[in-house]
Amino acid sequence: MKNAILASTSTLHGQTYLEYLLPEIQELFKERELLFIPYARPGGISHTDYTDLVKKSLENTGIAVKGLHEYEDPAQAVQESKGIFTGGGNTFLLVEKLYRNNIMGLLRQVILQGTPYLGTSAGTNIAGLTMQTTNDMPIIYPPSFQTLGVVPFNINPHYLDPVLNSTHKGETRETRIREFHTLNTQPVIGLREGSWLELKGGNITLRGNLTARIFKVNETPFEAEPSSNLNDLK
Template identity: 45%
Template structure:
């Protein structure tokens, strides 16, 4: 498979996708027709226009799947697909409702390049269980696209030793996940991304990642780390898939 999984689409002080634009335009086929999936936000038209503004100057033709009465036909006509960020629960619910969950999964497994950012990156994992988002809607299942066999936590935040906030840190929440599920979790700090090209997976971007596994301390992963071994993961969740 051919995947580009961004932790975030907007970096502080920069425009939409600006921090990763060279990587994005290098990943997408030259002159590509891009199917954009805007369902993680409520205003699909404005969201799609934002993506157009960022990518069309580079020669990428952006088509929102919602702009076609048949989103599956829009996907079928595309040279690549991009699923944007927002609320992961709303996004997954819409993917089930439109039939795009199965269609995107099958197309990407068949060779269609897939780009995700934030919630779209969550969709590439087996389940929604390591999302940071509030469940504002209830999808039929937590099962996502399963393009990679491990979980991902975009926007990973390190604990702040000076904070007086008594809620759980991100690390504590991921540790709780691992108490119930035996599957690695790759934390992507903002400004980082994962590139998967066939059997090779590489952590890239501006900041290191962090890997959580059951029964072991969290491990820092420098930029340009080869994490291909994660592609051989056999995840074990606390209940059968729905």
């Protein structure tokens, strides 16, 4: 019985880190303990600094935070944790380090068994079948692009609509996802900042106030409404 929040972003414009997700976090981590996976290192910050940011952001919640890098045996830490949060940053780095520490499969297993899981950005991207709809630069070569697959589709966090009248010739997000679908068949959900997927038991629900953009191979993309059930997306 899955119990997870997969958020597009950790932070909304004008807010502090995790601020808009605090009610969800309070509800999700009932055991008041959280293992933080800091591997994605946004902007290259250290594991310790990244973990301190999470500790500080959650200090009024009563949730105790410990970084995965603080454990000698990361696999055991994942296995025994009462709740897990994977933060954003660079998805290639995150995936490489999860494989290198032999915890990709284990992380999948504990999430499927019901360990509460929060992902933001890269931490959400890896919940999909593969990391291949990430927006990040390939700063390190991971042993595989396969990820947790706790949802039966791919996720594009920080989804951005095409900028009207843009003069820039780089590809839009939609064009990139269309290119993905020339070689891959799983659906992709473009999650805008402020949206998250709630996985509860067998249900996948779109949360937040915004619609999400759904891309299926050989179909015209469409918008999913807030609160809609996405169980059939596969």
